[in-house]
Amino acid sequence: MEAIMFFILALMSVGGALGVLISKNPYRAAMWMVLSFFGIAGLFVMLHAQFNAMLQIIVYAGAIAVMIMLVMMVMDRRTIEGLKRFNPQPIWPALIGVALLADLGFIAYKFKIDLSNAGKNLTLNGSNTQMIGEVLFKHYLLPFEVTAIILLVALIGAVVLTKKDIN
Amino acid sequence: MLTGYMVVSALLIAIGATGVMIRRNFMIVLMSLEIMINGAGMLLVVMSYYLGNVSGQVMFIFVAAVAASETAVGLAIAVMMYKRKKSVDVNDFSILRK
Secondary structure, three states, X not given: OHHHHHHHHHHHHHHHHHHHHHOOOHHHXXXXXXXXXXXXXXXXXXXXXXXXXXXXXXXXXHHHHHHHHHHHHOOOHHHHHOOOOEOOOOHHHHHHHHHHHHHHHHHHXXXXXXXXXXXXXOOEOOEHHHHHHHHHHHOOHHHHHHHHHHHHHHHHHHHHHHOOOOO | OHHHHHHHHHHHHHHHHHHHHHEOEHHHHXXXXXXXXXXXXXXXXXXXXXXXXXXXXXXXHHHHHHHHHHHHHHHHHHHHHHHHHOOOEHHHOOOOOO
């Protein structure tokens, strides 16, 4: 049962990624990307990471996909749909991608760790969210604050990049 | 099972990297970047499960925050270049070349 669920969700995520790679229409590519994100969220649920599954759906499939779709909405539809699909000479980047896949797959195949701790220590009082909150605000408080500043600076940078020039 | 999860992550990273290198449309390049970052974050969650340590899941939150800010800046660059060139083709994005 678990293997069947894993297969379906892995097919969803990898198939969505392949749809982004080969679809010509960018709106359809965004929808394929959302499908891929939902598949990954399902895999997170299988890995007992319920909080991260919800975060994946809200942040990636919600915020980021909507942000990309809104920016495509304000552009001219014919301009962004009429582009050719691939760069000239697409064979060399594809070969680099296959080589990267072979490299990472080799590492995944050779990788061996002690699996006796699998699935333990992920919950506190039966709640994954509570455990993440404990670790995040006890051990990772400074990186959390720095990440907040990174988000603020990135949004200010986006506003500065897109505003009209002041003469 | 661990190998299966790692192979899915490797496939996501490789497909995302190929999409960044191969596509012309800057919007789809940004989407491929998202998929690549998501593959790396998924590897963090997988290792968090199999090592029995919740720190990997916490790091995924930081990865998601960095991905969101990167998308915001990338879309701002896309809008700026669209205003200047009326195109989202990455081959037109070479104003610094001359």
